[in-house]
Amino acid sequence: MNIIITGLITGSMLALLAISFSLIFGVARIVNIAHTAFYMVAAYCIFSLTGKFGLNPVAGMMIAVVVVTVFGLLAYKFLIDPIREHEAAVLIATIALAMIFQEAVMLIYTGDYRTVSALIEGYFIVTGVKVFYQQVLTFGVVLVVLALLWFLLMKTKLGLAIRSTAEDREVANLMGMNDSRLAMITMGISVALAGFTGAVLAPLTVLSPFMWMEPLIIMMAVVVLGGLGSIKGSFVAAYILGFTEALVVFMIPKGAFLKGSVALTIMILVLLLRPEGLFGISFEEER
């Protein structure tokens, strides 16, 4: 039971992060290394809004997502868009952006570890296993957001435009879609989802200025496993790695620290055996 619950929650979090990362990569070929730094900023926003200003946690979460989205859009407009055609430059610029966020958080909040109160305190027991209410709530909320994202992508005109651009940017452009505007909207959605992940995960984790690094690596593993730019691939791969991590912790107590390494080993094996990932494409020319 513990493996199922831990796997589902870890998988859902990774899915949100990886899908939102894949979204902006698929549409605009932007490798946003600062993606999980936005997640960190959202978590600290909630810490301030609820802890320092005494705001209602739900209101705090919503404000945090808005703040992070605004940061994301500004970053896109003034940092990424001018150099968008140079992928390596974007990569380096977003690394720098993540470091700026890290140092700013360090300056404001110091390096001390912080925590955020759970929305619902306590736990219940299922088949002898204690499960936090907050974990179940988080899992439920993540599923709802994933469903909304699916609806947006599959059932709306905007979603159709995003998917078309992700499939073939040039043809989408020729069909009259404003590539630059779509990239900005997608960046907004992508960062909002990263912020949302930080918001829902904040009560379950320990906040530190370096908390963006570990999820970044695992998120990359998910994206590679699923196929770079493939949303469906990210979704499936997130749960594969989520359950893998849970299995490692439960099956090898003395090797619980290895869970990240196992995920990265899977990523390396996938790169060696199937470079396109589970649902990706082999060569850029195939796009």
Add this chain to the structure above:
Amino acid sequence: MGENYSRYKYWFRGAPFNDRYLVATSFAHLGLAGATIKNELNVPVKCAIVAEKAAWTEAMIKAAEATIPKMGFELVGVWQPSDKATDVTAELSAIQKSGANMIFTIFSASVGITFARQAGELKIPAVQVGINVEAQKDGFWEATKGMGNYVFTMNSYARGIEVNELTKPFVETYIKRFGEVPTYTADTYSAINLGLVPSIEAAGSLDADKIVAIMENREYLVPGGKVKLERDKEGRPTHDLTWGPGYLTSLGVQWQDGKLVAVWPNKWKASPTAPEVTYKGMVPLKLPPWMKK
């Protein structure tokens, strides 16, 4: 040091005492917690070891695996989460299943907060004893949202505890200036102001060899106890700190309802023939009430 004195003679340990003594102190704390469990609950003591995965914990785990059974406690298992783990519910479930009523923690990083918070939230029926560096800080209570209640950790200082006449003024001045109780790193103050400066003054010069010779033979009070540098079996200087009754012992502190109070040494005897040690201001160790159901 003993084998290559001329190379290492300018190196001195300022704080804390070495890992052999850290382990010895932890075992004394385990002994206190184990005795409390036996006295209050009248059940055999089952101990789980939970140590963050780091090089500094490896030797301590080995020593604990060898010593805990000799102390009359059953060792039920060893768990090693990442030092930055944000979820240890898996480990906690397994520990509860193992029947452990005492958890020997060895944490220096954020996992100390995660572990204490989740163990408190899940009301794991075991007392946490050992090293939890985050629990030494005043911010621990807020960081665990009060769920770190009853966590017992080694520490150098605590409010209201007087090891000697230097302790109270040092701790009070430190709190006034920095807003929190000093941790072991604050002993840099003693190493410089009470160790090095008087030695230079006694030497009357900055000749390093003269200063070293004086430092090796001094015994002096510091806020945490008395400093005397050790010698090895052959009588060669090791420049390591002496641990034990009358010298440095550190403290065992426990979070009790939002306050970090000192619970050890309280009538502690390092050996049957050793003198009993109690510092002014000690209170009894408390077991989590949910252990008593």
